[in-house]
Amino acid sequence: MRESALWLVAGAACLLVASCGGGGSGSGDGGGSTPPDDEPPARSSNYPEMDETAAGNYAANAEFNRIDPSCGGSTNPGCVGTSNYALQNVHYAHTATLDDGTRVRGKGTLIAVVDDGFRRSHQEFSGKTIHTFFGGLSFVTEDHGTGVAGIAAGNADGKGMMGVAPEADLHLTSWATANDTGRLLEHLTAATDDAASLGAVVQNNSWGFDQEIAADEEIAAFEASGADSYAEYVAGGNASLMADFQSLFDAYSDFQETGVIVFANSNDRNLGTDDGSQADASTLAALPLFVPELKGAWLTVSNALFTVDEGDGTILDAQLLSAPCGSAARFCLTSDGTAYVPTASSDTSYRVSTGTSFAAPQVSGQIALLAQAFPNLLPAERTVRLLATARTDWDGFQNSKAGEQRFAPGVTHAYSSLYGHGVPDIKAALSPLGGLSIASGDNVFSGPRTSLDDSIATAGPVVGNSVAKALAGRRIMAVDALGTDFYLPGSVLGTEGGNGGFSSGQANAGQLARNVEGVATSFSFLEANSTAVAALEDAAVPKLFFSQTLANLGGDTAFSHVFPLGEGRFLQLAGHMDQAQDGSNTAFSLSRLTARQNFATELSFSFGHSANRFFGYTASGPFLPAEDTGNVAAGFSISTALSSAWSVGAYAEFGSGFVGNDPSALVDYGAFAYASGGLSARRRGVATGHDMLDLYAGVRPKTVAGKADFSLPVGRDMDGTIHYEKIGVDLANSDLPLRLGFVYRNRTERDFDVLFGLNTDFMAGSDPDPVLSVSLGLKKSF
Structure with missing residues (x-):
């Protein structure tokens, strides 16, 4: 013994x-x-x-x-x-x-x-x-x-x-x-x-x-002893001593x-x-x-x-x-x-x-x-916090490294045969390790996490910044790579007037300009008097700027076709079907157009659906679940010519949107009603006689009625169970999402098409946070 x-x-x-x-x-x-x-x-x-x-x-x-x-x-x-x-x-x-x-x-x-x-x-x-x-x-x-x-x-x-x-x-x-x-x-x-x-x-x-x-000597002797436990081994056969140990x-x-x-x-x-x-x-x-x-x-x-x-x-x-x-x-x-x-x-x-x-x-x-x-x-x-954050910044440690220890995904720390993990650094141990994330699900260790470094979206198309405003005055729990709970003001994620790192449905000037050109092309083949064609086009264009269904119209899969139904009556079918590896976006619009010389109207019915997108936009984080969204809407537009050079139009859309339930989401939006609308003005013959300028201003799709249930992570138990505060969010309590801009098109004498666009999207709140985009295009027709 x-x-x-x-x-x-x-x-x-x-x-x-x-x-x-x-x-x-x-x-x-x-x-x-x-x-x-x-x-x-x-x-x-x-x-x-x-x-x-x-x-x-x-x-x-x-x-x-x-x-x-x-x-x-x-x-x-x-x-x-x-x-x-x-x-x-x-x-x-x-x-x-x-x-x-x-x-x-x-x-x-x-x-x-x-x-x-x-x-x-x-x-x-x-x-x-x-x-x-x-x-x-x-x-x-x-x-x-x-x-x-x-x-x-x-x-x-x-x-x-x-x-x-x-x-x-x-x-x-x-x-x-x-x-x-x-x-x-x-x-x-x-x-x-x-x-x-x-x-x-x-x-x-x-x-x-x-x-x-x-310790190494004791390990060898213990393993060789055949004892079932260390208490048995160290007691050396004394039952009373073994019980005490x-x-x-x-x-x-x-x-x-x-x-x-x-x-x-x-x-x-x-x-x-x-x-x-x-x-x-x-x-x-x-x-x-x-x-x-x-x-x-x-x-x-x-x-x-x-x-x-x-x-x-x-x-x-x-x-x-x-x-x-x-x-x-x-x-x-x-x-x-x-x-x-x-x-x-x-x-x-x-x-x-x-x-x-x-x-x-x-x-x-x-x-x-x-x-x-x-x-x-x-x-x-x-x-673990002391071990994983200990100081190792001297040669003697590096020269005696015995290996690395993994404490969590992405968190490893070297240890030395002489100094262990090194010198404790309480400043580092009190600070977030590996960045902060918003945790969702049941437990901080097993549930999904979204890194704050990924610019978590708290505002999005249609729903606006209502969730961001609800967050602004509250405290939210974030966790670091080890699952330690840190607490942040909700304003870090989304301020009352801002977009929380994500523009709620912003358009791209180039996309809008191409859409205007596409609609114009669809009317150019009509066999009708030129005045009627112009009025029809004037009525069809405003919805491109303010319709939720056609918000993402553009790209190779976009289409717009006009079919004559009779004297002054037409049917327009427009939409797009985009399919990507990580999601899809589909929209269709069927419109009934009526033209009377310099006056035209359009009544449209539309449907849109997005998979793994939030109304067509990619949004990160648990506040905008991107599993499944959709909308149905009815729209009405009217246009009239004021002169041979000027025409004006107006568009309004009313619809219902829904967001599919995502188990990892912190917000359950359900169904809600929304509206949008704006004004447009067209000037023909601005400089060359072959050019055209479209001006537009109005309100992007905005929720006007609807409630969302918000689960705000506010703490965790010792076993990692997440505690949530349940909050009801009035989706209509978002700031007005405004849009204004212009599209200029010109065909030169050498059949070059010049296209220039400027678009500004912003929220009419305390912090407008405008998003400005510019587009310039040039192509040759043969």
């Missing part, structure tokens, strides 16, 4: 702090001032918002920097430099604001610390809520635990140093007496359960057994449902190298390798000294002072564990200490910051 099992069975588990070495001591509050806490800036988002200026000022604060040993003691009270905290961008977290105006400093979170003892009356803990777990045993006062708790949550009050999460509360457990009485495992289990019951978001463990075993492992697993376990690695840089093998992490710090159910929310922390370029903060070099991450690299981070910390000598005493014991609580404090900022995340998700 291996020695590790023997000494555990014998109960000789003499515990030592994992790393309380390091010299130097000092006392006193060291002066200083309270960190700057200006009024939060005006917000453009509802997630942790960074302020470069505020962060820079905060990083120059003496108390913030005093964690750095070169700043410790009363001899250098105004020390400013790249401290342990600046290395990890803690100053960005402490000056970031949440939507309730609070800073990200751990407020409302509870950090559990398991250690040898604590001076609870120290000034670094003044005013905090401190839960103390005795377990029927005496509670001791020791330097080590006092220092660890101070790094995790020491006050930011201008005295001494400060913790990473200075506004967090503490749950303190001393193992010293339990170890002396042989009740260690029982005590740790009960303490872990107690911390979990009080809602601790992290448990810091800066301790270890005095006889540490390298299993109870502790179960307690850790239960704790991970609401909190993260953080464990300090061994301080032995050569752990496990007696046989010539490479050093490895300690077995206890790498426990998830032996108890797989602990992998989700467990962090191992190593210790190093870092050389940093004070100009830009780049890490130049790192000297590992502890055991490497080794076998635990996939869930390991490395921090600077040489720190100026509070001690138990008095309520104002401090000293310099070093070790993984003081690196681990820096990570624990950052978990508390993440818990404050993202209360809906599972502990495993907070763990």
Whole structure:
């Protein structure tokens, strides 16, 4: 049987702090001032918002920097430099604001610390809520635990140093007496359960057994033992001890449902190298390798000294002072564990200490910051955020890379055999990773997502910007690549007057010009007097500018044919049938035209259908479901000649539209009524006698009656379930979609056809956001 099992069975588990070495001591509050806490800036988002200026000022604060040993003691009270905290961008977290105006400093979170003892009356803990777990045993006062708790949550009050999460509360457990009485495992289990019951978001463990075993050696021995579980193996045949170990492992697993376990690695840089093998992490710090159910929310922390370029903060070099991450690299981070910390000598005493014991609580404090900022995340998700955003910007890391870990689609992060995933970067962990998306469906992890980088459409043809206006005054949830919830004002997607990144049915000047030419061509073959033909054409043209059905008329599949029915009576058939790999667009219009010399009328009936288009237009995102849309309409136009040169016309269309139900859509439009109409004027013989100018102005198709049901994503549960707010949207509450422009056509003496068009579409709201298009064409007739 291996020695590790023997000494555990014998109960000789003499515990030592994992790393309380390091010299130097000092006392006193060291002066200083309270960190700057200006009024939060005006917000453009509802997630942790960074302020470069505020962060820079905060990083120059003496108390913030005093964690750095070169700043410790009363001899250098105004020390400013790249401290342990600046290395990890803690100053960005402490000056970031949440939507309730609070800073990200751990407020409302509870950090559990398991250690040898604590001076609870120290000034670094003044005013905090401190839960103390005795377990029927005496509670001791020791330097080590006092220092660890101070790094995790020491006050930011201008005295001494400060913790990473200075506004967090503490749950303190001393193992010293339990170890002396042989009740260690029982005590740790009960303490872990107690911390979990009080809602601790992290448990810091800066301790270890005095006889540490390298993880790779333990793995080999465990696999060779044939034991069914690690508890069975480590108990060495002692049923009672096996039950105690299993109870502790179960307690850790239960704790991970609401909190993260953080464990300090061994301080032995050569752990496990007696046989010539490479050093490895300690077995206890790498426990998830032996108890797989602990992998989700467990962090191992190593210790190093870092050389940093004070100009830009780049890490130049790192000297590992502890055991490497080794076998635990996939869930390991490395921090600077040489720190100026509070001690138990008095309520104002401090000293310099070093070790993984003081690196681990820096990570624990950052978990508390993440818990404050993202209360809906599972502990495993907070763990991943620190791992996936850790700093790797130095040669020593790159030269010791052991592989890459995939955390989510598109999110991978390198890890090193020495430094694990690198140095935690809380600024990056608080920021969206891989861009933001709007999630729909039931769950942020399994449902569809639409990236905000794709210019999500919130306004479209016919329905206008009614949904965009409903969004403008509300908060909407977006998620990053890891599924973390961030909150944005709806105006980011669509403003009241704007189009939200998508023009609601805008036309192209070239398309309109070609359509006018196509209609003119269809009349040119009629055998009728020239006056009647001109009047018929004048009546047919206005609908091209304002009809929803013929909004996309154009291209190779467009057609327009006129058939005589009798004296002054005609039938016109127009439409298009466009088929593409990703969608189709079809429209037909049947019109009855009547001409009386200089006067003509048209009564038309039309039908349009789009598949994978929103009324013929491609629109991204869940607000304009593009699975199936259609409309039926009736239109009426009238034209009359004012002179041989001028004629005027008018067109009006009334119709009903529908949007097919798309399961991934956030808006259910159903059926609605719409209307459109406008005026046109034609001038013949503008410059050459063979040219023609069409002027037009009016209202594009607009919903006049209809309701839509809007499901606004407003939050998520820990399991990723999306919560929606149901909103009724009045589709008639959109701004007027206006259109004006002109089309000029001319045939030269050499049979060249010149065509020029200008079109402007805009919304008659507070933010018109006009869309202007110009077309110029030239072709030769033979």
